[in-house]
Amino acid sequence: MEVKCPICAKQVVWAPTSEYRPFCSKKCQLIDLGEWAAEDRKIAGKPAEDGRPTEFDVEEIEAMLAQQSDDFFKH
Ligand SMILES: [Zn+2]
Incomplete structure (x- = not known):
């Protein structure tokens, strides 16, 4: 099964490997x-x-999320 990425519409395989x-x-x-x-x-x-989101925004968000929840992306 494949789904489309809601952001860039790229095909994503719906599997545990697609983190x-x-x-x-x-x-x-x-x-x-x-x-x-x-x-x-x-x-x-x-x-x-x-x-539109920029590279800078992504880094900013990542930093913000890291502050709010250190292990959010580690599960
Ligand atoms: Zn994408």
Whole structure:
């Protein structure tokens, strides 16, 4: 069985080896998590400049998640 990554629409095999399913990669998973972070910034009055996640955003989110939950990605 295969599913499409909700972020980049790449085919992802739905199997235990696909660690980040339904996302194709950790990056897409983080981008998805970043959707709410972007919303949060908008509410706070600081809209994203172009409305699209960037490499910088992914790193920022990753750092934020690491602070909030050290073992979130280790399970
Ligand atoms: Zn993807």
